[in-house]
Amino acid sequence: MFENLSDRLERSFKILKGEGKITEINVAETLKDVRRALLDADVNYKVAKTFTDTVKKKALGMNVLTAVKPSQLMVKIVHDELAELMGGEAAELNLNGRPSIILMSGLQGSGKTTFSGKLANMLKNKQHKNPLLVACDVYRPAAIEQLKVVGEQVGVPVYSEPESKDVVSIANNAIREAKAKSYDVVIVDTAGRLAVDEEMMNEIETLKNAINPNETLFVVDSMTGQDAVNTAKEFNDRLDFDGVVLTKLDGDTRGGAALSIRTVVTKPIKFVGTGEKMEAIDVFHPSRMADRILG
Ligand code: GDP
Numbered sequence: 001m002f003e004n005l006s007d008r009l010e011r012s013f014k015i016l017k018g019e020g021k022i023t024e025i026n027v028a029e030t031l032k033d034v035r036r037a038l039l040d041a042d043v044n045y046k047v048a049k050t051f052t053d054t055v056k057k058k059a060l061g062m063n064v065l066t067a068v069k070p071s072q073l074m075v076k077i078v079h080d081e082l083a084e085l086m087g088g089e090a091a092e093l094n095l096n097g098r099p100s101i102i103l104m105s106g107l108q109g110s111g112k113t114t115f116s117g118k119l120a121n122m123l124k125n126k127q128h129k130n131p132l133l134v135a136c137d138v139y140r141p142a143a144i145e146q147l148k149v150v151g152e153q154v155g156v157p158v159y160s161e162p163e164s165k166d167v168v169s170i171a172n173n174a175i176r177e178a179k180a181k182s183y184d185v186v187i188v189d190t191a192g193r194l195a196v197d198e199e200m201m202n203e204i205e206t207l208k209n210a211i212n213p214n215e216t217l218f219v220v221d222s223m224t225g226q227d228a229v230n231t232a233k234e235f236n237d238r239l240d241f242d243g244v245v246l247t248k249l250d251g252d253t254r255g256g257a258a259l260s261i262r263t264v265v266t267k268p269i270k271f272v273g274t275g276e277k278m279e280a281i282d283v284f285h286p287s288r289m290a291d292r293i294l295g
Helices: 003-014 024-040 045-061 070-085 112-127 141-154 167-181 198-211 222-239 256-265 286-293
Strands: 100-105 131-136 185-190 215-221 243-247 269-273 281-283
Touching: 003 024, 003 070, 003 286, 024 045, 024 070, 045 070, 045 256, 070 256, 070 286, 100 112, 100 198, 112 131, 112 141, 112 185, 112 215, 112 243, 112 269, 112 281, 131 141, 131 167, 167 185, 167 198, 185 198, 198 222, 215 222, 222 243, 222 256, 243 256, 256 269
Parallel strands: 100 185, 100 215, 131 185, 215 243, 243 269
Antiparallel strands: 269 281
């Protein structure tokens, strides 16, 4: 994950090795390299520019601390700004509903169904919740089956109505069932398309308004770089979602989505998916991610 970006940043900091202090000239040279590394990692252009401008201001402002070597100072400032860029603190899931309703959104193939299973598993095992999965992807014949397989793997029941195409009714029936049977979290998996289209957006918007979820999560494949960020913006404009789930961070993703999404949609990344297995889920910690990026 982010290997290339890590290497490139490390090389950028070498420009400052042996320098006695940070100057306008060496900081500009270093940050030109940092900006190029960010752009090559598919970070949004404006995000990269604002980032290096902020780091420059801080580095020049902190230059009085002569006890710290310039390269170390730069690493520290870049680390803190990377964490800030990704949201600062880890963002919690809102589980205050009775039951709590979590709505999944995102394109087809982004990892919604897999993540629904992972989240159910995590809530069950780590927070002792009693979740119910709900199959609201009514278009792909295999979708209900896939959610059932996932549900079986994690030992969480799946509510489905194979004959119905009315997602609002399915979700409402599931919520009623959850109340009757003491399920405390209802995770609603929905249909995605290969690209953003009006019909899909209308459907999920109607569903969201009808069930008023505690959390609407937008699931996105981190491998899709700038597209991930553009798709996030389109979904957020319609759904005003609460958090992002960044999947497939185990692949050779370059990092752009992780670093740009927060600034572009002003919503936190809440979870990451790091593999196909049901255990491959992590709560997203901006500072820890910055640690990983800087190696
Ligand atoms: P959906 O169409 O949004 O429901 O997406 P799926 O859950 O069906 O996932 C699409 C594909 O991505 C499947 O082959 C999953 O196994 C795979 N997948 C999902 N999450 C991850 C992840 O975090 N890492 C990897 N490597 N694969 C994932």
